[in-house]
Amino acid sequence: MHETESPAAKTAKATAATHSPSPRLTPALASALQQRFGSRFSTAQAVREHHGRDESPYPLTPPEGVVFAESTQDVVDVVNLCREHGCPIIPWGAGSSIEGQLLPVQGGITLDLSGMNRMVALAPEDLQVTVQAGMSRRQLNQEIRGTGLFFPIDPGADASLGGMVSTRASGTNAVRYGTMRENTLALTVVTADGEVVHTGTRARKSSAGYDLTRLFVGAEGTLGIITEVTVRLHPLPEAMSAAVVSFPSAEQAVNVVIHAIQMGIPLARCEFLDPSSIRAINAYSRLTLPERYTLFFEFHGSEAGVAEQVELVQALAAEQGGADFQWANRPEERSKLWNARHDAYFAGLQLRPGARGITTDTCVPISKLAVSVEGARRLLEDSGFPAMILGHVGDGNFHCLILVDADDPDEVARAEALNRQIVELALSLGGTCTGEHGIGLHKMDFLQAEAGASGVALMTRIKQALDPQGLFNPGKMLRPGA
Structure with missing residues (x-):
């Protein structure tokens, strides 16, 4: 490292x-x-x-x-x-x-x-659906809109279900509903020898043999090609409310999140944005939020349950100097708020027109979140790069977007060194180099540091056993010759 x-x-x-x-x-x-x-x-x-x-x-x-x-x-x-x-x-x-x-x-x-974007089987009584791997999450929710159910995993991009399985995606709702790991029940996979394998069942749990479904969840297309996915659905909540609150410092904002999670408040969404992120989305999405350290919240449940959650979070925020509570209760107001959050990556690119973004994706235990965010913030400030911090802090996951001139090798190298420092900090706190984006080409060194030589060697043996010719998405996740 x-x-x-x-x-x-x-x-x-x-x-x-x-x-x-x-x-x-x-x-x-x-x-x-x-x-x-x-x-x-x-x-x-x-x-x-x-x-x-x-x-x-x-x-x-x-x-x-x-x-x-x-x-x-x-x-x-x-x-x-x-x-x-x-x-x-x-x-x-x-x-x-x-x-x-x-x-x-x-x-x-x-x-x-x-x-391959068709629905294969819908079982609303079992709260599940099977779709082809090319169906996008928005298309899925559109097709089941009359059932009173929804698919909550929301990585921001309108990703395909197969791709979301392959990267073990999560997103803004993960603090309440989990990630693709928890919401994937079964898969249809084509293996390297051309066999069609069905993993898992429609039952909500099983202890039959090796967990082949989880083997392919997060494998990034290196072990097999997913063609069908069975996922959990969830009832649409009776009541939903969203709020925005700002703070004088990153530490105060993050402390609210830590205390809320430790108290067991069932937050549906909890997003952190630094002043640079707010400035970017204000310009891109035409909002007028104060350029301060900010939390976006969303609460799901019964009318009484949501009211109780809101009261508790307001009290926690007040203790940490939170101010300027703004509420978004109507569907169109919530959509505008969360669309702005989802567009934050593209908004951030406009802070330096023509630049490309190098992103971090660290995730740490919730008790170490303040240390990780504050450490990353100081590193970014000292670097001089245009950058922003935002992310799904409700589950300890946040991103730094570092804007670089991709045609300047020296600048890219300095940005990658900064990325490495942020990852090293997260690993030292018991965290991971990637909470939801996956390894791909970018994080292979970090995987070695996180999983260790023996862990990577075991992954390599699995890859060689399932794909002996190395034809499935080669050059990703594991270095050639690892």
């Missing part, structure tokens, strides 16, 4: 060293894909470039071709053809990852699953 070379530089070197100089999409494979998929297989430059970028700071990295799947059988056929020809496969959902998970750094085929 103390090397002078940045993780990004190491990744670039490793990628260059392992990238095949010859095309992975051979004429024979291209012909076979064309014959099987017709117009759903494309090597057009525009299509390839669209699938060669995500929300990470990494440069455009187009695949050699793109297949648009519409069924599990399509995925099986792609896997079998690519295995026969030794061609990598990179699953694609919505293109919203920010750690480079979707970039074909070793060439190969991008398998676009966005067309």
Whole structure:
């Protein structure tokens, strides 16, 4: 963790060293894909470039071709053809990852699953639904809007369900409803040998054998390709109320969160934004919030329950100097508030037009949250970079957005060194390098530090056992030769 070379530089070197100089999409494979998929297989430059970028700071990295799947059988056929020809496969959902998970750094085929967006089975009486992996979270909630249920996992981006499983996503509602780990019941997965495996059942719990579902949750497409997902649904709450309150310091704001969690107040959402974040979203989303350290809250439950939660949180905030309580009780007011929060990443980019964002994603035990946030704040202030801090502090997870000139290697290296310091602080507090974004290309060194050599070695053995040719999303999560 103390090397002078940045993780990004190491990744670039490793990628260059392992990238095949010859095309992975051979004429024979291209012909076979064309014959099987017709117009759903494309090597057009525009299509390839669209699938060669995500929300990470990494440069455009187009695949050699793109297949648009519409069924599990399509995925099986792609896997079998690519295995026969030794061609990598990179699953694609919505293109919203920010750690480079979707970039074909070793060439190969991008398998676009966005067309697999149909509902397979809805069981409202069991509070669950099965969908194809390409369905987005917003589409799911739109299709079940008449059931009185909703799917609460909300990472901000309109991500696909398969992608959310693959990165173990969470978001603003995780403090109340958990993450994709807790809300994924079963999966349909195509393995490297072209077999279709069904993991889990529709039962709410099971102790039958290895937990194969959890093996694929968070695997970032490196162990298998998810084609169907069964998730938990939750009843829409009787009452919902949102509030904004500001504080003189980051520590005072965070202390309110810590005390609320320790008291067992069932917060639905609890988001922290520093003054830079507020300035950015005010400009981007046309709000007029005070540019101070700020908490966004949302409360779910019965009318009486929500009123009690609000009263308790107001008292805690007053003890810490909280002021300017603003309420958003009507649906359109809440939507405006949370849309502004979800757009904070793009708002932040406007603080330095033309810049790219390097993001941290640390998560620490709730008792260490104030130390972690304050430490990150001081590091950012000393760095001189335009930056902001925001995140889902209700579960100890927050992000620093560091704005850099991606064409300036020295600036990128300094920003990565700053990123490393923030991660090291979180790890020293018993935390993790990534609470919800995943490892991808960006955090492989941090995974080594967090899991240890023996942990990474065990992950490597699992990868080799399930994907012996190394064709599923190669170059991600685990360094080549690890």
